[in-house]
Amino acid sequence: MASLVSMVGRIYQAFIPPQQAAKVEDALKFGILGAAGIAQLALITPAKSHPEVIIQAVSARDRKRAEAFAKSHGIPEVRDSYEDIINDPNIDCVFIPLPNSLHYEWAVRAIRAGKHVLLEKPSVSNSTEAEILFSLPELSQPNAPVLLEAFHSRFFPAWSYFRSLIDPANVVHINAVSMIPWWLTSKDDSHFNYELSGGSMMAMGTYNLAALRLLFDAEPEECLDCEVHAYTDGIHDKCDYDFRAQFRFPNGGIGEASSTLRGPTFWSPSHVTVTNKEIIVEDKSLPESQLKAQKRELTLHSFIHGLYWHRIDIKDVYEIRDQDTGNVIRKWEEKTSRKAYTFKEAGGDFADLPGESYWISYRHQLEQFVNRIKGRKTQHWVDRSDSIAQMKMLDMAYEKSGLGPRPTSSFK
Structure with a gap:
């Protein structure tokens, strides 16, 4: 019974943090591309307890849907298009929870616009797209945008x-x-x-x-x-x-x-x-x-x-x-x-890492994403080679199944 009460309390606090974090002056402002249901779990809720993250804007193919989404989640701005978000100098980062086939195009567009990108997994449709995306010249420049495939479970x-x-x-x-x-x-x-x-x-x-x-x-x-x-x-x-x-x-x-x-x-x-x-x-x-x-x-x-x-x-x-x-x-x-449930409980080399028992894996992921952008040490990460290798394995399985890899985007 005690464990059940503990679990219920932990889940409640995960979605309604004990205290909303006061935002710092240089907090990162996020724009969300698409009014996707996963956005609440993956970013909106974790941002509530992160002092350096503000969810600033959302856009969707249907503006009315975006307006309803913004109202429901307390997002102050609604934009007419995805382009409006990635071209806005007031937006620092974009979260891309769009259908898989659109990940590549909008991640490329956002990076070329100088935005940091938190990209829902799978990162793209196949390894061809992964090779191009994660090798963009913009990512190897000084002060390059940060690109992370959002494999949240690996941060728990x-x-x-x-x-x-x-x-x-x-x-x-x-x-x-x-x-x-x-x-x-x-x-x-x-x-x-x-x-x-x-x-x-x-x-x-x-x-x-x-x-x-x-x-x-x-x-x-x-x-x-x-x-x-x-x-x-x-x-x-x-x-x-x-x-x-x-x-x-x-x-x-x-x-x-x-x-x-x-x-x-x-x-x-x-x-x-x-x-x-x-x-x-x-x-x-x-x-x-x-x-x-x-x-x-x-x-x-x-x-x-x-x-x-x-x-x-x-x-x-x-x-x-x-x-x-x-x-x-x-x-x-x-x-x-x-x-x-915490790194302290994990012990060993992890004992001093931050986190509360109610932090979901997405909250731990957001912590590391912000740390990387701010130039701080990141204890966990999904790097370029990792994301490319992941798509190669998916292609390998799809080839063997007879269904073939997912189609490559025509976007250049």
Whole structure:
């Protein structure tokens, strides 16, 4: 009961911070391109507790929709077009939560206009776009704009702590699973529009693929298999509503990822399970004729939205064996669990990093984004090569599935 009360209180404070932050004089002013629902979770709510962030303006294809959005979220200015926002010298940063196919064009336009860009994941539609976007000459100039692919989950304390428990050299298998219930999607969503670069791999699946890359600390050598399901009505048939993919990594390990946009009624938290190779551990209490073997499995439950609930499970399976025959004399399991809603709870090298228990992953992400713009140290980041490699992995899976990568923008 106490844990339930704690969770409810934490979630309440996440969306209604205990105290609205007083804004500093040189606070960064954001413009939002598109009145997208994710903007509240990804930027508007986190900005409430950040003293250096002001949500200044929003624009949408439908001005009335933008006006309603601005009124609902207390945004002072509504602009007629996306161009009006990126060309406004009073706007420092833009947040781009548009459909995937529009990410590339508007990120390029914003960077060329000198704006810092917080770009919803996936960053673009395919690796061709990623190579161009993240290699723009404007990004290598002095005082260059900051560009960040908004992989918010990677900024959450539990994810940092989980990674610290893993030695990629010892990993033999990883399985990453995510889902969205069927009642939260429909055929009319951008997820199922090929021209808008839809698909389950582009939606939740990109989190799964990133988890494999980061926990193996390497890029996949090959997509061994990618099974997909899509509607067969001739309209939505190029957009997967679920997938299951298998990759081989350089150390010989296998990574599996699966996700669905048509999941069961009750939402199951995402999870990623890492299986280590067996090792022999020293145990001086054993006779010389016996040895002790250990095989470790680690699972992070709810690796995408850890604020609501998450848990890190560590399971060690031990065997005492006869050295000559290999026969198992004794076998048992030892299990422990941890949670880390703050970096202080994560401990170790993370203990002094900022954050409150009610900070959602997007709030941690915003902290680092602002730090990078202000020239301060950033403890976590998604750099250029990381974002390009992520899109290459998505392309690899789409090629193997037979659906092919998402279309490239004609914008130059």
